[in-house]
Amino acid sequence: MNCPYCNLKDIKVIESRESSDSIRRRRECLKCSKRFTTYEKIQISSKIVIKNDFTKEPFSLDKLEKSVRIACTKRPVEKEGINKLILEVEKEVNSLNQPTIESKKIGEMVINKLRTLDDVAYIRFASVYKDFKDLSNFENELNQLLKK
Numbered sequence: 001m002n003c004p005y006c007n008l009k010d011i012k013v014i015e016s017r018e019s020s021d022s023i024r025r026r027r028e029c030l031k032c033s034k035r036f037t038t039y040e041k042i043q044i045s046s047k048i049v050i051k052n053d054f055t056k057e058p059f060s061l062d063k064l065e066k067s068v069r070i071a072c073t074k075r076p077v078e079k080e081g082i083n084k085l086i087l088e089v090e091k092e093v094n095s096l097n098q099p100t101i102e103s104k105k106i107g108e109m110v111i112n113k114l115r116t117l118d119d120v121a122y123i124r125f126a127s128v129y130k131d132f133k134d135l136s137n138f139e140n141e142l143n144q145l146l147k148k
């Protein structure tokens with residue numbers, strides 16, 4: 001960033017204010033001391049997941065993958081099958097024209113896809129999921145189910 005007045009590169013940020021989708025910075029040029037304001041769009045790289053208790057967290061592929069893997073424990077499911085499912089869910093989530101997605105929507109996507117992949121994994125996932133309707137405590141619950 002250069003000063004719009006003297007084109008010098010040494011700009012000091014004197015104030016930063018963040019809003020929901022942009023950052024406003026008040027800047028001062030170190031040479032000519034003129035001040036100006038810039039606005040930067042915040043890049044939303046991933047969707048925000050809204051959980052059932054209305055708390056929010058960034059969409060995590062790792063978490064999703066983990067819960068699907070647990071559901072597929074000791075099932076004859078190819079690694080590629082799981083990867084493909086995760087990719088499809090990711091694509092579906094990212095294709096939504098909105099910054100947020102409800103946790104239960106993601107769960108439903110997974111359930112629909114697991115159904116075609118493996119019956120038992122599907123039932124495991126669905127039975128835990130139906131009680132929770134939320135992916136947050138899901139891993140623990142699935143793990144316990146599998147230990148029984």
Ligand SMILES: [Zn+2]
Binds near residue numbers: 008033
């Ligand atoms: Zn300047």
